[in-house]
Amino acid sequence: MRNMNRPSHLPRWIAVATGLICCSTALLNVHAQRPGGRRGAPTVDEPFVGITTSNGPQKDLFSIESTGVTTEPVRVAADAFLAGLTDQQRERTVFPVDDTEWRKWDNRHSPKRQGVGFDEMTEAQRTLAFEMLQQSLSAKGLKKTKDIMKLNGTLGELAKKPQEYNEWLYWITVMGKPSETEPWGWQLDGHHVVINYFVLGDQVVMSPVFMGSEPVEAKQGKFAGTIVMQDEQDKGLNLIKLLSEGQRSEAIIMNRKDGNNNLTEAYKDNVVLDYAGIVGSKLDETQKGALLQLIEEYVGNMREGHAKVRMSEVKQHLDETYFAWIGGTTDQSVYYYRVHSPVVLIEFDHQRRVAPFRTSEPTRDHIHTVIRTPNGNDYGKDILRQHYESHSH
Structure with a gap:
């Protein structure tokens, strides 16, 4: 099917491209x-x-404006998470709020990540990390995030490569210092789930957010039914x-x-x-x-x-x-x-x-x-x- 009613402000070549098979990106x-660069080049x-x-x-x-929706629980949870890290972990987890680290996320499984990984956290640290996510996300959003992590474990089972795919290969970084008045935020980065969460006062910008999975359902194994x-x-x-x-x-x-x-x-x-x-x-x-x-x-x-x-x-x-x-x-x-x-x-x-x-x-x-x-x-x-x-x- 061709789109014959395309908005007039679109470039002319796109209408021509609609007739070409295997050119859906051009469409x-x-x-x-980065023109001419490899897709996903870091x-x-x-x-x-x-x-x-x-x-x-x-x-x-x-615009900067008060939303009337408190962010204090997020700040408190973030402070507790950071306090629960060792000095060495904290040093590589915290970045300036305007650092380019925000933009280095990758939904693939292979790139090296900054921050502290769930795979190295103690159970107490994981609890604090999930508490920060819980205070930031809806119940649905938190469950979806955890389920994607579990399905990455399922992929590790299917591929027989737990060192490449598992539920704990996810990293957290914190940008800036959690504050009531100054800008700050956090990032969750890993295979098939990436969340960027920026805070200024009681304003929140949660994007980019990447979510996906392969497979989308665990039909067997540790997380069957997810x-x-x-x-x-x-x-x-x-x-x-x-x-x-x-x-x-x-x-x-x-x-x-x-x-x-x-x-x-x-x-x-x-x-x-x-x-x-x-x-x-x-x-x-x-x-x-x-x-x-x-x-x-x-x-x-x-x-x-x-x-x-x-x-x-x-x-x-x-x-x-x-x-x-x-x-x-x-x-x-x-x-x-x-x-x-x-x-x-x-x-x-x-x-x-x-x-x-x-x-x-x-x-x-x-x-x-x-x-x-x-x-x-x-x-x-x-x-x-x-x-x-x-x-x-």
Whole structure:
């Protein structure tokens, strides 16, 4: 299916590319932050700009303001976690709040990480680490994070490589000093789950967040019965099914999915990505409700009060929010979808298998998702910039 009703501001070549098989990345008009570089090449050399469209960064979207939702439990838990570390562990765990360490996360299993790993923590330290996560995340978000870690253990069982894949190969770093008034944050980094959590006063920016799994369900072994990413999968499919035939012709960029399509994973902080698909202003109330439910599935990994603040930001731009799709639309299909507005970017992708065996075609048993804050506020950087402009440091 070709998208014949593409927004007029998109480059002309993208419309031509829609007719080309195996060019689905080009269809989405993405420009990597290192032209010609290998995908995922570990570099943060470029100054941070954030995800933007070809029109450039959109200004004045974010501001420093009181949300009325306390962050004190997070700060207290972070202080306790740091106090529970040895001096040597703490020294390699704490970085300045504006350090490029924020941007060095990687959803793959192999890169060397900074910080303190769950694999080296004592049981008491793990308890303190999970308490910090619990005070930051919703019950759903915490369970999903733990389940992804468990499924990494399942992958180690299947691949017979526990030294490469296991539930404790995850690392925590803390940026800045936990404070009531000064900016700070924490990062969880590891295979298939990465959370960046920035705090200023009672404001929270939780992005980028990467979540996924391979496999998505443990059918045997230590963690049998564990399953993740089904709501993200099903709510996206529900939305595309709610669209009329004419609306689908706008939303569906390509009805065939041959490979991996996620565009804003690790080391993709400065991707230039134009809007594609159907815009929210063309949806009816039921469809808009389904779109909000889909976004809330990702935003809802935050604590409820902060998620509500974030969703109010999303709702202000709902009519400017685009929904794009690649792949089939049946209950057995593999697919990619993207939700993109000035203030939120979400990607969901059925990926090719990598371990314990490789496949040439995408599968429902390997899922990647990412949520970002476009126009410069990933890692809370736009909020941090404004803070620095109004406070001497």
